[in-house]
Amino acid sequence: MNCGDEILLREGVPTDLHAIAQLERASFADPWPREALLAELQVDRLRRPLVAENDGTVVGFLMAWSVADELHVINIAVDEGWRRRGIGTRLLEAAIDAGRGEGSVLATLEVRAGNLPARAFYQRHGFLETGLRRRYYQDGEDAVIMTRRL
């Protein structure tokens, strides 16, 4: 799928691991280990990885699970230099469209309570804050549960 002049969205594949691991490290204080990222780059019954590319360079990715009639967004990051240019939106909407196509009726995710930019991003996309998992992360931070009916 071509999403404009500069950015191409496509399915993530195992050879994207290096670029995704770099983005993950640059974006999160507690990045996922490479093995965990690699596991998410297998397209299978559950997993729906997506990457955003500019001129052959990965500038964003999204990982989601399709579980029964729910889409679980489990990881998303955009290169810092490319943020606020709609790439996160394109990734999220593409995942949601795909989920809808597979019968998902709800999208759900967890986000660090202190990650206000991400909470604002999801709210902008119609997600509501529907719950809290206390001390969900290893460092003791709470997770906010956000959901959107599809």
Ligand SMILES: CC(C)(COP(=O)(O)OP(=O)(O)OC[C@H]1O[C@@H](n2cnc3c(N)ncnc32)[C@H](O)[C@@H]1OP(=O)(O)O)[C@@H](O)C(=O)NCCC(=O)NCCS
């Ligand atoms: C969250 C993230 C993926 C958003 O990607 P993005 O490409 O910058 O998002 P978009 O440009 O599509 O933003 C769409 C809207 O979301 C909201 N938004 C995005 N970033 C925001 C920020 N830093 N502060 C407030 N609102 C924000 C805005 O409403 C924005 O629209 P606008 O730019 O017209 O105001 C990106 O900030 C990121 O990679 N963050 C680090 C990793 C992370 O925290 N991931 C989430 C884990 S749960």
